[in-house]
Amino acid sequence: MSSAAIRLERVSKRFDGRVVAVDDVSLEIAAGEFFALLGPSGCGKTTTLRMIAGFERPDSGRIHVGGADITDVAVHRRDMGMVFQSYALFPHRTVTENVAFGLRMRELPKPEIARRVEAALAQVALTGLEARRPAQLSGGQQQRVALARALVIEPRVLLCDEPLGALDRKLRQQMQFELKELQRRLGVTLVFVTHDQEEALAMSDRIAVMDRGRIEQVGTPAEIYGRPRTRFVADFIGEINFLESEPGAAPRALRPERVRLAPPGEGRVAGAIETANFLGGSTLYRVRGDDGRLLLARETHAGDRAPRDPGQRVGLVWSDEDAVTLER
Amino acid sequence: MSAARNRTPFDAGRAVYLAVNALLVAFLLAPIAVILVFALNPTPYISFPPVGVTWRWFDKFFSGADFMNALWLSLWIAACVLVLSILIGGASALALARGNLPGRAWLTAFFMSPLMLPAILTGLALFQSYLLAGLGRPVWGLIIGHTLVAVPYVIRTTLAVLHNFDRRIEEAAAVLGAGPIRVFFEVTLPLIRPGVFAGGVFAFIVSFDQFPVSLFLVQPNGETLPVVLFNYMKFDLDGAIAAASTVSILMALSVVLILEKLIGLKAYVKL
Ligand SMILES: Nc1ncnc2c1ncn2[C@@H]1O[C@H](COP(=O)(O)OP(=O)(O)OP(=O)(O)O)[C@@H](O)[C@H]1O
Numbered sequence A: 001m002s003s004a005a006i007r008l009e010r011v012s013k014r015f016d017g018r019v020v021a022v023d024d025v026s027l028e029i030a031a032g033e034f035f036a037l038l039g040p041s042g043c044g045k046t047t048t049l050r051m052i053a054g055f056e057r058p059d060s061g062r063i064h065v066g067g068a069d070i071t072d073v074a075v076h077r078r079d080m081g082m083v084f085q086s087y088a089l090f091p092h093r094t095v096t097e098n099v100a101f102g103l104r105m106r107e108l109p110k111p112e113i114a115r116r117v118e119a120a121l122a123q124v125a126l127t128g129l130e131a132r133r134p135a136q137l138s139g140g141q142q143q144r145v146a147l148a149r150a151l152v153i154e155p156r157v158l159l160c161d162e163p164l165g166a167l168d169r170k171l172r173q174q175m176q177f178e179l180k181e182l183q184r185r186l187g188v189t190l191v192f193v194t195h196d197q198e199e200a201l202a203m204s205d206r207i208a209v210m211d212r213g214r215i216e217q218v219g220t221p222a223e224i225y226g227r228p229r230t231r232f233v234a235d236f237i238g239e240i241n242f243l244e245s246e247p248g249a250a251p252r253a254l255r256p257e258r259v260r261l262a263p264p265g266e267g268r269v270a271g272a273i274e275t276a277n278f279l280g281g282s283t284l285y286r287v288r289g290d291d292g293r294l295l296l297a298r299e300t301h302a303g304d305r306a307p308r309d310p311g312q313r314v315g316l317v318w319s320d321e322d323a324v325t326l327e328r
Numbered sequence B: 001m002s003a004a005r006n007r008t009p010f011d012a013g014r015a016v017y018l019a020v021n022a023l024l025v026a027f028l029l030a031p032i033a034v035i036l037v038f039a040l041n042p043t044p045y046i047s048f049p050p051v052g053v054t055w056r057w058f059d060k061f062f063s064g065a066d067f068m069n070a071l072w073l074s075l076w077i078a079a080c081v082l083v084l085s086i087l088i089g090g091a092s093a094l095a096l097a098r099g100n101l102p103g104r105a106w107l108t109a110f111f112m113s114p115l116m117l118p119a120i121l122t123g124l125a126l127f128q129s130y131l132l133a134g135l136g137r138p139v140w141g142l143i144i145g146h147t148l149v150a151v152p153y154v155i156r157t158t159l160a161v162l163h164n165f166d167r168r169i170e171e172a173a174a175v176l177g178a179g180p181i182r183v184f185f186e187v188t189l190p191l192i193r194p195g196v197f198a199g200g201v202f203a204f205i206v207s208f209d210q211f212p213v214s215l216f217l218v219q220p221n222g223e224t225l226p227v228v229l230f231n232y233m234k235f236d237l238d239g240a241i242a243a244a245s246t247v248s249i250l251m252a253l254s255v256v257l258i259l260e261k262l263i264g265l266k267a268y269v270k271l
């Protein structure tokens, strides 16, 4: 499978001439990269993906795949795979027929189609369900059929719009591992749309964080989490404390795990624990400082230390190097 | 204990539900049962209660040349109307749901509403048009009349399917390499087919059963079954009418069952 790089060049799209869904977006996605488009609902992720697929035409800007300008190429000639959130399986066809569809459109010989469909179904662990209709499959199985159907044509690019959104948490996590593993093994360029920041951090090589049609920041999960550039990114990814700064100075932010709970009297802020969210491996505390401000602190549970009780008085300690300076 | 208490309202609700359904079915089927009773009753006029069982009215119906010619003409016309309505109605529904027609919302509302032109007006209008155009009363004129009344049924059932149609399925086919024409034949058509054929069943029955339009448009010696029965009833009110009605009902039922067998109207319906 030869994968291809994708380049978006100042792409914009507005609907009905008023809503700006995608606003001057430029992106470089490397061949073989697992790339996530992350952002809140309505920020333009799906529209961006649909322009790459060819379902929507940009109002301005160009889209290149594998070095060629495909802005004006019809959907069915783009040679891409796509997995929809609703899966969009053909309800009137069996699993085999669903997966074979793309190969049949390419008019490959029957024996080759049969061989490749079988291999694709084995790849996503669906052997034995060939004769079922989509309505006779569980959500996770439908998801796998959608994946096999997209991958069997050996696309240069695989586009996924919240492909795991309809699965329950446990299955979702399992599919995250499997999808990541499959992508790595096949080396296909994967553009993955999600509004779930944990999912994006866990799976991607790089993430583009979007807000209101614009790209806020592009970077590796560690960069996005550890060095957010804007208030929006810092707030959207994980939990964060915004620190008070002089008027006119750049805002600063601090991750809760960089804040240590100390006995009262130590540290920069004294206060009382207001709520304690037990998260299994750690607990997230909301501490109300005596000066009235709220701060978050995360404490991991080494050994069998029980979470602290709300009401307990604590001091909050952090060092200045751990705070991130934001651009805006 | 608490589980038993929780079940009581559920069971009562279910009992009411079943009772209402049974009543409804009985109400719908009662006239058919009455017709069958009349068709088998040997008295020389329609009367109640029945005094015995006889096949003579069925004999009379099946051996009457007038009846048989009319039955075949009606079947033949209904078959033509079925095909025409499916083609015209299916295409119109697609245009209404997908096309960029001006006034499309208005047209859709018009076709989806039960308030359509009374068939008798359609019959009268066509009768006058044919008269003005000097066409006489050709059979195809009758077929056009029936089709005009039948097409909205196909439009309605097809629009209902198109309304719930997930267009992502078509997009999935396109991204897999299907051009617009292949998308239509591989995905769109198979998925709307149950709606189109359900409308086709209505179209067949509307034509087979059509009286007001036919009244204006039939030729004196080429009358459809409902017109022949109407004329017959003006002079005789015997069991032959009931026998003919019974046969009509069975015909309509067979069409529904045959279409169901051939294309499986239920195939994609989730229960
Ligand atoms: N076909 C359309 N017609 C009109 N407006 C649209 C259309 N598609 C999207 N929009 C608008 O464009 C904006 C971006 O939509 P988009 O679907 O790309 O968001 P998204 O990031 O995928 O959101 P979500 O996480 O909810 O799926 C939204 O304001 C949406 O209402």
Ligand SMILES: [Mg+2]
Pocket: A045, A046, A047, A161
């Ligand atoms: Mg979306």
